[in-house]
Amino acid sequence: GAVVSQHPSWVICKSGTSVKIECRSLDFQATTMFWYRQFPKQSLMLMATSNEGSKATYEQGVEKDKFLINHASLTLSTLTVTSAHPEDSSFYICSARNARTNEKLFFGSGTQLSVL
Amino acid sequence: DQQVKQNSPSLSVQEGRISILNCDYTNSMFDYFLWYKKYPAEGPTFLISISSIKDKNEDGRFTVFLNKSAKHLSLHIVPSQPGDSAVYFCAASVRSNSGAGSYQLTFGKGTKLSVIP
Numbered sequence: 001g002a003v004v005s006q007h008p009s010w011v012i013c014k015s016g017t018s019v020k021i022e023c024r025s026l027d028f029q030a031t032t033m034f035w036y037r038q039f040p041k042q043s044l045m046l047m048a049t050s051n052e053g054s055k056a057t058y059e060q061g062v063e064k065d066k067f068l069i070n071h072a073s074l075t076l077s078t079l080t081v082t083s084a085h086p087e088d089s090s091f092y093i094c095s096a097r098n099a100r101t102n103e104k105l106f107f108g109s110g111t112q113l114s115v116l
Numbered sequence: 117d118q119q120v121k122q123n124s125p126s127l128s129v130q131e132g133r134i135s136i137l138n139c140d141y142t143n144s145m146f147d148y149f150l151w152y153k154k155y156p157a158e159g160p161t162f163l164i165s166i167s168s169i170k171d172k173n174e175d176g177r178f179t180v181f182l183n184k185s186a187k188h189l190s191l192h193i194v195p196s197q198p199g200d201s202a203v204y205f206c207a208a209s210v211r212s213n214s215g216a217g218s219y220q221l222t223f224g225k226g227t228k229l230s231v232i233p
Binding site: 004006009032034036041042043044045046049093095097104105106107108109110 | 118120152157158159160161162205219220221222223224225226
């Protein structure tokens with residue numbers, strides 16, 4: 001089946017630094033990728049929708065200057081958490097849409113970010 | 117305000133019996149519902165879905181029932197197997213939205229299913 005690879009799986013960083021998370025579709029072209037965030041005991045919350053070659057669409061309350069999304073190719077989207085703070089510590093997960101299957105989204109394995 | 121609710125954080129079922137996971141939603145615009153299964157340290161994987169024009173969809177041991185008037189759906193697993201032990205997420209979308217918006221999912225908090233051998 002379709003595979004979405006997400007790296008790194010976990011990262012610890014100091015407050016004020018930036019962290020980049022990569023999401024790759026390994027065997028299909030992903031015209032659209034979605035980035036979610038999950039705080040402990042909460043549901044996965046959509047942060048932004050990323051379309052290849054265009055600007056990402058952010059959900060209400062998500063700072064686009066803080067969470068930079070780049071979807072430069074049909075197989076790669078990146079999320080950069082800039083000037084990370086402890087309150088950004090969360091589980092970040094991407095999903096990719098295979099335009100051919102339409103029905104399903106395929107998820108990466110997630111990234112646990114801890115900001116000290 | 118949570119639009120998709122899974123009120124049971126956990127459920128334990130004996131192997132071979134039926135597992136019933138419940139999900140309620142509040143947004144009447146939702147017209148497509150999905151169940152995802154998640155193992156630790158892995159991303160959610162798609163299990164089964166149902167369109168609002170149906171009230172039942174079956175795939176092997178998995179059946180999803182949709183009651184639109186009650187804004188309620190349930191996932192039935194029968195017979196339950198130890199390998200089914202995982203966190204199950206209910207998700208909903210508005211497929212009538214244009215473009216990528218139709219694939220934006222609203223998730224519940226998940227229910228952890230434990231199938232006891």
